[in-house]
Amino acid sequence: MSELYAVRRGRLRDRCAAAGSAASLVSRPANVRYLAGGAPPGAVLLLGPDEDVLICPGTSVPDPGEGRPDDRLRITVLPAPGGDTVVAAARTAAAAGAESLAVEETHLTVARHRALGSVAPRLRLGDLSGAVEQLRIVKDEEEIASLRIAAEITDQALGELLESILVGRTERHLALELERRLVDHGADGTAFPTSVATGPNAGLGRHRPSDRRVEEGDFLSVCLGANYRGYRCEIGRTFVIGTTPADWQIELYEVVFAAQRAGREALVPGAEYREVDRAARHVLAAAGHGEGLAPKTGHGVGLEIEEDPQLAPAAMGKLDACVPVTVEPGVHLPGRGGVRIDDTLVVRPDADGGPELLTITTKELLAL
């Protein structure tokens, strides 16, 4: 198992060496976890010329499985209470004879960057930003297996909620109930704060649950996801409360459903990110809902709930096989509510049956 992390670090090292950096310092938590197999909060990973060191803060109590040493990886815990992990990494790199150090400028603060420069003034500082994120885009089958389990748990939690009485309950309570069920079914936690939106709130992306109660005739949209072994998935569904949906509700639902299907069908290896976005966006625009749309139609998922690629109008790049993404178009009509439909899928070649749908809860318009 720990072999896997050594391979990933080897890939990063090759990349940094090609860019002229002998050593690199990874501080972004998801990147540290990707390369070291888990890490306590505040840990940083130094990839040095001869060995790699996971430097944990003195206040940390590493959980079992956090930081798996291997032939190249050493783990150190700073003496409590003190010492900045970034500063310790700079000292270690300098002591190992490194002349340059690439850091994650999009994560490191100005103050820590300055501290690093002052303890190791001879170290030439470069930028590593985005390099690990790029490696993380294409997942291996073990990562996809974790996402698959995360999605199963998510489908189960949502399925159980649909069997319960919803009218009269608040957004906040329904969100908590969903989160409890995620953990009941084996999630390590939620992938992101669960969103439950009723009536005029429905269809808003990432709406924060309020004390509004579910009422007859409402649209109800939910967005949730499990975190399983660090891997995070996402599902979003919209329902109608009551016996029969109104005509405008059926119409709006059909438009968003068609847009979401168009986005899903555009998920083929080699497709440009922005083509996928355009496929979904075009359907909404053609139905007169082109204004006020969210800036993107989907995004990568993995150790973070929003990672590369971005499925957005200005995104550059093409999909590869084994890239998990969300497809989540939505329309919100101010004052009335709206619809969002959101799946997590893995890009697969046609020969393998096309995109693999991980979140399998029905997308029919259910009246609950």
Add this chain to the structure above:
Amino acid sequence: MSELYAVRRGRLRDRCAAAGSAASLVSRPANVRYLAGGAPPGAVLLLGPDEDVLICPGTSVPDPGEGRPDDRLRITVLPAPGGDTVVAAARTAAAAGAESLAVEETHLTVARHRALGSVAPRLRLGDLSGAVEQLRIVKDEEEIASLRIAAEITDQALGELLESILVGRTERHLALELERRLVDHGADGTAFPTSVATGPNAGLGRHRPSDRRVEEGDFLSVCLGANYRGYRCEIGRTFVIGTTPADWQIELYEVVFAAQRAGREALVPGAEYREVDRAARHVLAAAGHGEGLAPKTGHGVGLEIEEDPQLAPAAMGKLDACVPVTVEPGVHLPGRGGVRIDDTLVVRPDADGGPELLTITTKELLAL
């Protein structure tokens, strides 16, 4: 109400002017909230020479009450999807004729700092780090009222848990149950992830709940807190499961209880931060538990769960009246478990009755 935020910004402006900065840029979320009365994620606050501007990202949907405009405060939302709020702030400051701009170097990333410098190359960049945090230490009575409600909610949630059956339930489930009860009683959310620790885990600060089940004879320690209107409090208690505690459990509990009382009694205006820490730490050390203690005995609470002051051996500074802090010593015996007792209190002068205890759940050793 919005007057309040204008007064706070005025205080910061005076301070920055004295330090030679005409304009300042606040990016740390709790600081933005403190000065503008709430802000959507990603918003930054520019304090300019003539007006203040809350700059919200284009993807944000400000909640009601997020960002309250007043005579000096203007709110702008960047066009979706794009544009960095920090870059927009730099442009606004330069356009307003500012020559220098103080930024929060302990929060701003190297990449954003560089982007800021490149769009406004004539702006002299300074450091604002810690200035707002310093203003936030002493709370006004309205802030303390919010903390008091947060503590009431927390006591209620904990009290209800104590009436339920605990044996056989997992740490994870008990933590979720507590969080649900916090929200039931009116919390806007949790102040931090709830910690429930049983058996050998008990007494560990910030233990992440696992699937371990509560067993007869266990120590059970819990740490939780409500977030009410942004203000966060903290309570920690340790119980024994079963009919009668073992002798070692009673002994250990008494030591930690005495340490916590000593810490509480040291909370007087004018006391040095490290004196408070020493008061509690000394009791533990005298009983032979001086090794392996947490690096601090307590900390300030407010818009963040861990803010200044730090009650720690090397902390510099003295307590003022109206500073809310936690007092939370603990001892953990590897393999056996341990005890932590944690209260939130407000420093008050003796004339006002001494420290005000916000978290009033009993600290007797309960056998549940």
